[in-house]
Amino acid sequence: MNVLSNKSVAIAVSAFALSLQAGMSHAANGPAIYATSCVSCHATGVLGAPKLGVEIDWRSRLDKGLDTLVKNAINGINAMPPRGGNATLTDADVRAVVEFMMSRAGPASAKEPAGTVVVAAAGGNSRTGAVVAKPRAAAPEKKKPVQKKSRTAQKVNSFNRLLKPPSQRNLPPMKDGIHDPANDGTAVLQHPREAFSALPKANSGNRVDWVEALEQGDVQPRFDLEDENRKPVVLDLNIVREVKGSMPDVVYPHKQHTEWLDCSNCHPSIFIPKKGANNISMAGILLGEKCGVCHGKVAFPVSECRKCHSKNKAKVSRK
Secondary structure, three states: OOOOOHHHHHHHHHHHHHHHHHHHHHHHOHHHHHHHHHHHHHOOOHHHOOOOOOHHHHHHHHOOOHHHHHHHHHHOEOOEOHHHHOOOOOHHHHHHHHHHHHHOOOOHHHHOOOOEEEEOOOOOOOOOOOOOEEEEOOOOOOOOOOOOOOOOOOOOOOOOOOOOOHHHOOOOOOOOOOOOOOOHHHHHOOOHHHHOOOOOEOOOOOOEOHHHHHHOOOOOOOOOOOOOOOOOOOOOOEEEEOOOOOOOEEEEEHHHHHOOOOHHHOOOOOOOOOOOOOOOOHHHHHOOOHHHHOEOOOEOOOOOHHHHEEEOOOOOOOO
């Protein structure tokens, strides 16, 4: 029988504790990662994402186990892009946020398995100052009533300002949910329906064709607010982004955008001006990322597919 010195035991146990603490530090990041990278989908159920804390959404997923859920989150599944659309997340970050969401899924068995260790602070219950690990008993499982999905559940695009029903379009400033109704100045603002009445019509968004209005001179962006001699830098350049499948490729026209905006409005905070540096997906756009920073909020909504997907793919001849 080999007998280890107190010093050897202390070193071994301390090393074990450090590895546990490293794992715990990743787990502690779960709520923060959720708040920055996951809340947009998992708080609202967008695109079928299981909502945080709703047991019925997680029931079938919990049966697959933690490792499978982490793998799916890393690689992407269904409408969810890889790593939730945040390519900066490490595998450990993804595991931490999945563990956090599972811990809020409902069943006690998913929250903390039996045998989880509790690590005491260094210098605790040991003459050698080593860290002590104790087994923790599993929490008793509690049965919760089955929650039925409401027929009035939030629709996928209900958060999108420009995808509202006709009765909710171009509301007065006091009722549009954008302006502050408590501010006295809001009441004196011109109503959009009146302001837009003479502008070219469109079939989407707020029913105004803003590009045509600009070309006709009906609207004039004010580049000279800070400098009366300043002129817009209009870049007449189209960028074609190839997409997979049969969907037409995306054409991004710089001309129509730079007639309104300055280059610094988009680069580099929204789009990195480098080929291959931008991960763009419809899921991310629906969540307000990339093109979704404007489209659906202050520019036409993503329901107008052909406005962006405008370049048909070359037909491949089959012999």
